[in-house]
Amino acid sequence: MATPRQSMLGGILVRVGTFSLGRFDDRLKLQKTVYLLQAFGIFLGYNFNWYLRGPYSPGLAHDAFDMASSLNRFEPLHFSDQEAERRFNQFLEFVSDRKDIPEWLELVASIHMLRQMYPEKTKEEIFERMAAKQPNLPNAERVAAWDRLTRQGLI
Amino acid sequence: MPAVADRDRELERGSIWSLRRESLRRPDEFDRGIREDLWLAPHDRKAQASEIKTNVYANVDLIFPVLLRKQPEHRMKAAEFYRELDMIVGMTDIKDPNASVFVYSFQVIDPRNFGDRLNKMVLDLVPAPLLPEITNGYFRHEVLYELGESERSMILVNAIQSAAKIEVSLKPPWSPYRVCVFVTLE
Numbered sequence: 001m002a003t004p005r006q007s008m009l010g011g012i013l014v015r016v017g018t019f020s021l022g023r024f025d026d027r028l029k030l031q032k033t034v035y036l037l038q039a040f041g042i043f044l045g046y047n048f049n050w051y052l053r054g055p056y057s058p059g060l061a062h063d064a065f066d067m068a069s070s071l072n073r074f075e076p077l078h079f080s081d082q083e084a085e086r087r088f089n090q091f092l093e094f095v096s097d098r099k100d101i102p103e104w105l106e107l108v109a110s111i112h113m114l115r116q117m118y119p120e121k122t123k124e125e126i127f128e129r130m131a132a133k134q135p136n137l138p139n140a141e142r143v144a145a146w147d148r149l150t151r152q153g154l155i
Numbered sequence: 156m157p158a159v160a161d162r163d164r165e166l167e168r169g170s171i172w173s174l175r176r177e178s179l180r181r182p183d184e185f186d187r188g189i190r191e192d193l194w195l196a197p198h199d200r201k202a203q204a205s206e207i208k209t210n211v212y213a214n215v216d217l218i219f220p221v222l223l224r225k226q227p228e229h230r231m232k233a234a235e236f237y238r239e240l241d242m243i244v245g246m247t248d249i250k251d252p253n254a255s256v257f258v259y260s261f262q263v264i265d266p267r268n269f270g271d272r273l274n275k276m277v278l279d280l281v282p283a284p285l286l287p288e289i290t291n292g293y294f295r296h297e298v299l300y301e302l303g304e305s306e307r308s309m310i311l312v313n314a315i316q317s318a319a320k321i322e323v324s325l326k327p328p329w330s331p332y333r334v335c336v337f338v339t340l341e
Binding site (some may be wrong): 055 | 165171186189191193195197216219220221223232235239246255256276288290
């Protein structure tokens with residue numbers, strides 16, 4: 001039986017899209033989506049560490065594997081609190097056109113985390129680090145991701 | 156990797172190449188996702204891995220759960236309060252010193268005759284040493300984190316339905332200290 005947090009996670013994820021755990025990119029997508037959801041202030045209590053591909057939560061990985069067979073079968077969750085529902089809709093809008101692109105999710109989640117970790121670093125220093133991590137992405141992608149995070153007031 | 160890693164915030168784990176070998180020797184010590192990360196990392200013998208261990212949500216303005224907002228008072232339905240409490244309690248292993256969120260306790264502050272309102276059959280489920288506290292409206296970690304799930308649920312639902320105003324002592328992710336929030340139940 002799902003824990004209260006797993007039920008909440010499942011009910012939220014079905015509103016975001018379809019998730020699976022079969023491939024590495026699927027798991028990366030799940031990790032970065034939940035990281036960004038929490039960055040929007042919808043907090044499910046997952047603690048994230050920084051690993052090679054950016055924010056990663058072992059607790060989330062554990063819950064996701066626990067829920068693997070029912071991941072897309074939860075009833076969609078609607079927040080009874082209006083402010084929470086409004087914020088969740090802003091999150092949906094933020095990820096809407098890119099929610100299935102693992103590289104983009106990795107990019108925005110990583111920029112956000114690095115900015116939280118190193119507020120004293122400049123944008124260029126953070127880009128330098130991201131360029132080492134995702135060398136095949138053009139710098140314009142990093143600039144666009146930074147602007148998108150800034151417009152939402154996330155960094 | 157930055158030229159100089161901030162040691163307070165970032166732990167250098169060494170070369171990816173050697174970590175890969177370690178993860179093969181002692182797979183139980185590496186989370187599955189991290190093992191995958193290591194195998195998908197650049198195959199460059201100079202590539203280094205580091206781990207950032209910090210509370211990245213310390214500066215995030217939390218909207219949900221409502222109990223974790225930076226506001227001293229809230230109004231909500233009893234069922235919502237129970238759902239949020241249950242979820243926050245489920246977020247953390249109480250024995251984990253690195254956990255970012257806890258509910259320490261809650262105290263029913265209204266009505267004053269709270270103890271008289273409790274269902275006597277539910278009180279039979281309460282371990283004897285906790286009975287005086289609970290009839291006085293005080294619920295701490297023994298009830299929140301250590302009781303069996305069904306007993307805990309029955310006790311808390313009955314208590315919350317019998318309460319009008321509650322003071323909750325909790326540690327949200329945005330504070331290193333415990334904070335108190337008042338909840339008026341509708």
